[in-house]
Amino acid sequence: MAQAWKCSGLRWAGSGPELEWDGGRRSALTWGKRVAFGVADGGVRTCVGARGHTCPVRATVSGRSTGARCEECARLDRAHSVAADTIADDPRPYHVYLAWFGPGMVKVGITAEERGSARLLEQGAVSFTWLGLGPLMAARRSEELLRAALQVPDRIPYAEKRAVRSRLPVSAAERAAEVEALHGRAVGLAGWPESLAREPCRVVDHVGVFGLEGVPVAVGEVELVAGGWVSGELVAAAGPDLHLATGRGVVVLDTRLMTGWDVVPAGEERGLTVPVRELRGTKEAAGVQDGLF
Secondary structure, three states, rough: OOOEEEEEEEEEEEEEEEEOOOOOEEEEEOOOOOEEEEEEEOOHHHOOOOEOOOOOOEEEEOOOOOOOOOHHHHHHHHHHOOOOOOOOOOOOOOEEEEEEEEEEEEEEEEEEEEOHHHHHHOOOOEEEEEEEEEEEHHHHHHHHHHHHHHOOOOOOOHHHHHHHHHHHHHHHHHHHHHHHHHHHHHHHHOOOOOOEEEOOOEEEEHHHHHOOOOOOOOOOOEOOOOOOEEEEEEEEEEOOOEEEEEEEEEEEHHHHHHHHOOOEEEEOOOOOOOEEOOOOOOOHHHOOOOOOO
């Protein structure tokens, strides 16, 4: 049997997306590259643990779980999470941002200044702008202010993000319009924390970075199962998702679903043999816009 690897997720480096493997090895991903691997036959998906620690019971987890953690490890992970609002004394400065994923899909969020735009790439934000910079609690208060005043959420389901990627506005100016309008409304609000420095609207567009210009409508999302094979040409990537051109059309591989499985090199071409679930919103989008590395 070929050597099995454990994937620890997709990372966005300065040069683009990379798959990271246990042990630190990384596989750079470029447009047109063949992404091909198998899930070990007879294997099960095991919990990835929390905060650098392995799961003490190596619990089996669902193939559809994006976190790939058992209930106890998920609890431990949340207990040390800024996103879950369980850390209040982080001394690092934080950005407040507006992120746009498609028409009518804008969210507000925060990210540590030292991370730059990495958080926006990880979420699959098509465009974004900073709103302010300051201490964590000031950023948190600003996030709540904006969410209530602008009626924008602090999260958008990935299924909704995927459904609109093939029908984005053509020009960067069109893609920036909603963010610019909301930024203009935000700066006029009262109640901003004094310790948060306001930032001007400078919209950053990720369509080129993600390879989304002209990307075909995806027919579905792959579901990894033991003994199954994935093979396709990389045509785009956004957030944790890889868009792969296959003999069955373009499919989306959510790389978060790779974690916890033993994966093996494909070697010879085996095609796509795993189940493919229809993406929510795919029909509407189509109607609008007639070895292991």
